[in-house]
Amino acid sequence: MDLAHARALIPHAGLLIEPYRPARDAIALEQLAVWAMRWSPVVAADQPDGMMLDISGCGHLFGGDKALAISLRKRLRKLGFTARVAVASTPGAAWGAARFGPAAGIIIRPGREREAIAPLPVESLRISGTVVDALGEVGIRTVEQLMAIARSSLPARYGQEILRRLDEALGQSHEAVLGVQEAEAVQAHLELPGGTTQLEAIELGVRHLLEELIRMLERQESGLRRLDATFQRLDSAQICIIVQVSRPTRSGKHLWSLLRPRIERMNLGYGVTGIALCAAGVVRIAHAQATLLVEPESACEHEAAIDQTIDALVGRLGANRVCRLLMRESHRPESAAWAAPLLDCPRAAPARLVQTQTLAREACQRPSVLHTQPQPLSVISLSPDGPVMSIAQAGDARRIIASIGPERIGGEWWRAREPQRDYFRVQDERGRWLWIFREARGLSKSCDAAGARSDSSEWFIHGEWA
Amino acid sequence: MALSNAISVLRERISLTPAKIPRGSVELAGVQLNMGGVHEWFGSAAAVGHPDRDWLPPMCLLADLARRAIAQRAVSSVFWIGRRLWPYPLLLDQHRQVLARSVLVDPPDNSSRLWAIDVALRTPGAVAVIADAQGLTLPHTRRLQLAAGAFGGLCLLARPPGELDRLSAASTRWRITPAVSPTIRPRWTLALLRHKDRPALTDEPPSWTMEWNHAQGLICLPAPLALPARGATAQAR
Numbered sequence: 041m042d043l044a045h046a047r048a049l050i051p052h053a054g055l056l057i058e059p060y061r062p063a064r065d066a067i068a069l070e071q072l073a074v075w076a077m078r079w080s081p082v083v084a085a086d087q088p089d090g091m092m093l094d095i096s097g098c099g100h101l102f103g104g105d106k107a108l109a110i111s112l113r114k115r116l117r118k119l120g121f122t123a124r125v126a127v128a129s130t131p132g133a134a135w136g137a138a139r140f141g142p143a144a145g146i147i148i149r150p151g152r153e154r155e156a157i158a159p160l161p162v163e164s165l166r167i168s169g170t171v172v173d174a175l176g177e178v179g180i181r182t183v184e185q186l187m188a189i190a191r192s193s194l195p196a197r198y199g200q201e202i203l204r205r206l207d208e209a210l211g212q213s214h215e216a217v218l219g220v221q222e223a224e225a226v227q228a229h230l231e232l233p234g235g236t237t238q239l240e241a242i243e244l245g246v247r248h249l250l251e252e253l254i255r256m257l258e259r260q261e262s263g264l265r266r267l268d269a270t271f272q273r274l275d276s277a278q279i280c281i282i283v284q285v286s287r288p289t290r291s292g293k294h295l296w297s298l299l300r301p302r303i304e305r306m307n308l309g310y311g312v313t314g315i316a317l318c319a320a321g322v323v324r325i326a327h328a329q330a331t332l333l334v335e336p337e338s339a340c341e342h343e344a345a346i347d348q349t350i351d352a353l354v355g356r357l358g359a360n361r362v363c364r365l366l367m368r369e370s371h372r373p374e375s376a377a378w379a380a381p382l383l384d385c386p387r388a389a390p391a392r393l394v395q396t397q398t399l400a401r402e403a404c405q406r407p408s409v410l411h412t413q414p415q416p417l418s419v420i421s422l423s424p425d426g427p428v429m430s431i432a433q434a435g436d437a438r439r440i441i442a443s444i445g446p447e448r449i450g451g452e453w454w455r456a457r458e459p460q461r462d463y464f465r466v467q468d469e470r471g472r473w474l475w476i477f478r479e480a481r482g483l484s485k486s487c488d489a490a491g492a493r494s495d496s497s498e499w500f501i502h503g504e505w506a
Numbered sequence: 507m508a509l510s511n512a513i514s515v516l517r518e519r520i521s522l523t524p525a526k527i528p529r530g531s532v533e534l535a536g537v538q539l540n541m542g543g544v545h546e547w548f549g550s551a552a553a554v555g556h557p558d559r560d561w562l563p564p565m566c567l568l569a570d571l572a573r574r575a576i577a578q579r580a581v582s583s584v585f586w587i588g589r590r591l592w593p594y595p596l597l598l599d600q601h602r603q604v605l606a607r608s609v610l611v612d613p614p615d616n617s618s619r620l621w622a623i624d625v626a627l628r629t630p631g632a633v634a635v636i637a638d639a640q641g642l643t644l645p646h647t648r649r650l651q652l653a654a655g656a657f658g659g660l661c662l663l664a665r666p667p668g669e670l671d672r673l674s675a676a677s678t679r680w681r682i683t684p685a686v687s688p689t690i691r692p693r694w695t696l697a698l699l700r701h702k703d704r705p706a707l708t709d710e711p712p713s714w715t716m717e718w719n720h721a722q723g724l725i726c727l728p729a730p731l732a733l734p735a736r737g738a739t740a741q742a743r
Binding site for chain 2 (some may be wrong): 066100286341342343345346348349350352353356357362363364365366373376377379382405406407408409410441442444467469470471472473503504505506
């Protein structure tokens with residue numbers, strides 16, 4: 041179903057629209073595979089939309105393979121996923137039966153793969169679309185029809201892949217399930233018997249734990265994006281300090297520089313009895329070649345310094361106060377750009393800029409300062425669509441000596457009742473260039489003594505060239 | 507670990523850190539704005555709102571200076587500190603490298619703002635720090651001048667027009683006022699109120715008229731044809 045169809049079926053307010061992001065979906069599937077390791081130690085994320093669990097020897101723990109499959113489907117439904125589950129002795133047969141078999145699920149007993157997959161379409165063998173099309177041209181639609189053909193004639197016509205996939209489904213060729221590996225939790229804990237209120241002792245403990253954490257990250261050749269420091273107080277209260285960094289790091293010095301000011305501001309109460317550090321967002325970081333002679337002005341040094349400054353700013357001011365500019369494809373000036381927290385959009389990724397000719401042309405005519413809220417003003421013009429003669433705001437009237445426009449900007453059709461705007465670039469007698477607009481709902485009808493039409497309510501000032 | 511320790515010891519012994527960070531400058535109307543210096547820009551009162559509270563920093567000019575500064579280094583960032591100083595992105599659309607390398611900071615109060623400017627200036631990769639300097643005092647600007655001098659970043663401070671009489675340690679001070687433009691390009695008059703490397707300026711500070719080139723996103727001197735000399739105009743008449 042396409043988006044327009046969905047919008048037509050469901051009222052606007054009840055439809056949640058999210059852009060399709062395959063990379064994020066892939067990460068989510070990997071996380072789901074880690075979550076599914078409660079049923080089996082070997083779980084593989086079968087991109088883009090499946091999971092493969094090697095449940096050899098696991099069924100009896102859940103009351104049998106059927107109970108395991110039911111449990112899996114029930115838990116997935118609770119998470120909001122609609123899943124089709126199939127159990128088979130080969131990954132190939134399970135893959136085909138889950139996608140093309142009965143929706144209620146199926147359990148294929150060992151040795152019954154041939155008859156289970158026979159009625160399924162040839163797509164269930166995980167063969168490429170071109171081979172499926174080629175088979176379709178000669179009327180081969182099901183696996184049963186395919187198996188009826190002599191094996192020796194298949195590779196010459198359709199390649200080696202088809203035989204390999206058939207053998208994998210039937211168990212005549214081994215196929216391993218390469219499971220996702222749950223990352224080893226990177227955490228360290230320190231008990232302080234009796235508790236302490238001495239800041240120096242707590243800082244020493246944190247530094248010790250931090251060194252331990254760094255060693256663990258070095259062993260994993262990884263870095264962290266977030267560090268959670270938890271302090272257990274004597275009065276059973278827990279204080280949690282979360283430090284986020286703009287790119288994965290395992291620099292103890294940098295992490296300590298971010299942690300230290302937060303610890304100094306912490307309320308120790310009657311004392312701290314335990315400290316725990318836990319690394320979150322652990323990812324592998326690229327190997328860096330160690331060099332003896334470091335150039336102080338090198339690009340890497342500058343990049344690292346900028347990142348550390350950003351982390352320090354985020355640590356003190358908050359993630360929402362350190363941003364970068366992104367642009368949207370919108371003609372509405374206030375919607376065309378937005379500031380996104382920098383930690384949510386790493387600097388390494390290029391800014392999402394709209395590359396259209398239209399926007400580039402528009403940019404030439406946009407002011408340097410855009411007011412957050414358009415300010416109402418009074419305008420006098422000789423005729424409704426004529427040039428603006430003067431403007432007044434809060435009793436301050438100014439003559440207009442140059443006017444360029446109108447430039448009509450329509451409302452976005454998916455937003456209800458957004459009026460059109462006619463924008464003008466005007467220069468007042470003091471030399472200021474202002475960006476004013478008239479909402480195209482209607483024009484005022486009043487005339488002053490000189491015969492000029494006065495339009496007092498529909499005009500706004502939206503920006504200025506400063 | 508032993509190898510990395512040995513490398514750090516060797517690095518310390520060799521001590522390759524240069525005594526002087528290479529500097530450059532950005533030229534504006536024939537005046538060199540030294541990198542590693544603080545330069546103050548007095549904006550104008552906004553067309554709407556209270557004249558003391560609502561003032562506009564010279565964003566076109568600051569964006570152009572950021573573009574020129576960023577062109578000097580391959581890896582660099584520009585910090586825009588203070589929400590008033592956040593540029594409207596379409597202003598920088600012609601200079602996407604500036605947009606991509608911009609970091610926007612919104613400190614909640616004056617002390618955080620001063621701290622943020624100082625931290626940004628002490629970052630080796632920060633080629634320009636453009637900040638709202640409303641309310642900064644002489645000691646504050648001295649501190650920023652020291653930070654900029656030590657790390658070689660260009661510090662551009664925007665101040666409201668009402669703070670012209672405040673003392674400051676800035677290398678240069680400029681006043682920007684809108685000028686009537688006979689063309690469709692916005693114009694401003696730039697008055698150089700102070701330059702530390704020049705003798706004391708007279709009562710009549712040197713001034714230039716500059717205009718905004720929409721198409722290229724640049725600040726430039728107006729073309730001579732567009733602004734003929736007064737004598738020449740009279741002759742033509």
